[in-house]
Amino acid sequence: MKLEGVEIRTIRMPLVSPFRTSFGTETVREAVLVRAVGADGEGWGECGASALPLYSSEYTPAAAAVLSEVLVPALGGEDLDPHRVAGILSPFKGHRQAKAALETAILDADLRARDVPLSYHLGAVKDRVACGVSVGITPTIPALLDAVDGYLADGYVRIKLKIEHGWDLEPVRAVRERFGDILLQVDANAAYGRADIEHLAKLDAFDLSLLEQPLSADDLGGHAMLARRIGTPICLDESILSAEHAAHAIELGACCIVNIKPGRVGGYLESRRIHDLCVAHGVPVWCGGMLETGIGRAANLALAALPGFTLPGDTSASERYYETDLTPPFRLEDGHMTVPTGPGIGVTPDAAVLDEVTVSRAWIPLAGAAAGAC
Structure with missing residues (x-):
């Protein structure tokens, strides 16, 4: 698929009840979402990192930064097979959750374009x-x-x-x-x-x-x-x-x-x-x-x-x-x-709900336009 650009969003969603583990207590789910946009459609991925590096070394501000500054630009603007993403990103150490979100978004976009369920x-x-x-x-x-x-x-x-x-x-x-x-x-x-x-x-x-x-x-x-x-x-x-x-x-x-x-x-x-x-x-x-x-x-x-x-x-x-x-x-x-049966991951976020919980977003183009917040 021809990847035109990627949007990175950080969201904050209240949990219905506090969730406590040995890592700490979460009352709000802070997450990074990735939207990959191609010539034939778009796809979504979710980064599992939390607001603080307690479960792993990754956390949402760092995930958003490495996606915007390193991982997305590394993809370039050529036709991209989702199965090549991991290899392209492999020189960059760690950041598995950020890489997973990006690969998933690209895979979702590709599968949607071909009408294939994940x-x-x-x-x-x-x-x-x-x-x-x-x-x-x-x-x-x-x-x-x-x-x-x-x-x-x-x-x-x-x-x-x-x-x-x-x-x-x-x-x-x-x-x-x-x-x-x-x-x-x-x-x-x-x-x-x-x-x-x-x-x-x-x-x-x-x-x-x-x-x-x-x-x-x-x-x-x-x-x-x-x-x-x-x-x-x-x-x-x-x-x-x-x-x-x-x-x-x-x-x-x-x-x-x-x-x-x-x-x-x-x-x-x-x-x-x-x-x-x-x-x-x-x-x-x-x-x-x-x-x-x-x-x-x-x-x-x-x-x-x-x-x-x-x-x-x-x-x-x-x-x-x-x-x-x-x-x-x-x-x-x-x-x-x-199990969802629609193409790709089978679901699409509600735009109004998504905008309500979004605290930051950035667009990283891969087809010659200028990057910036949006």
Whole structure:
């Protein structure tokens, strides 16, 4: 496709309730959106970075800057195959979430122009996917039980609890005792260290489907040690930045499940490579969430429809996070959500809603016009 230019927007959308993890508490979702404009149409991508570099080194002001100043200008104005984007951007170190948003926008524009759904392009085999919900750290255990009760009533088929030091065994025990044989997992967001291995082994008592990212992202050896010590399956999240990282982790025995977050690994095409690798090694995968708007949520559903995604993901309904989403809301039906069938990601943001939540925007031309704020 002939890429004419790219628009970079920063938006701020209030969350319906605070979302607390070991990284901090979010009450507003600040995100960078990318709109790629070509001769035959446009496409959208969403950057998963947060307002502060807590989950990873990336954060929204830096993502907007590197997109505007480095990544978009590097594409040039020639005809561009979306599958070449990652290679063109590879000389620039890091910034996977920004690169993912740009690649997704270009891929979306290309697929829309050819009337091809993203799900079909990636190799999806399902028209709807099972959905779980991620429950942040609450002020009290009774508040946690009320939250879980509400999500189960809504129909979510899996509950994931965020844990950290001082908020792990007791809340997990309380949820298991109150709700019985539900599909339950926990996510530590790298809050623990090797000295905590014996403590984490106590989670075996609660028949969890998995323990997600208990140790630091760069400690694959520690994860392998933990995996040999406990019976609960280890799932890696922050440690997996590419198919190469996934292969190394699997080889070391550091995990037996992988959480694929497209932004974290550099985009949906790299996500498919990780999926294919894991399928070849018999390792289940599932799609993680980054508090996405409907733009990112639509693309995640397309990815989660691939055959290796055998565990419910974090692609919750729009109302879980936002009173008004950027796109038509995604709703939960019988514990599942429908995969969009339209071309590209299958949804388009509402212009009025988008303008209302936009705090900055810039247009970067690739066809000879001058750049500037708009």
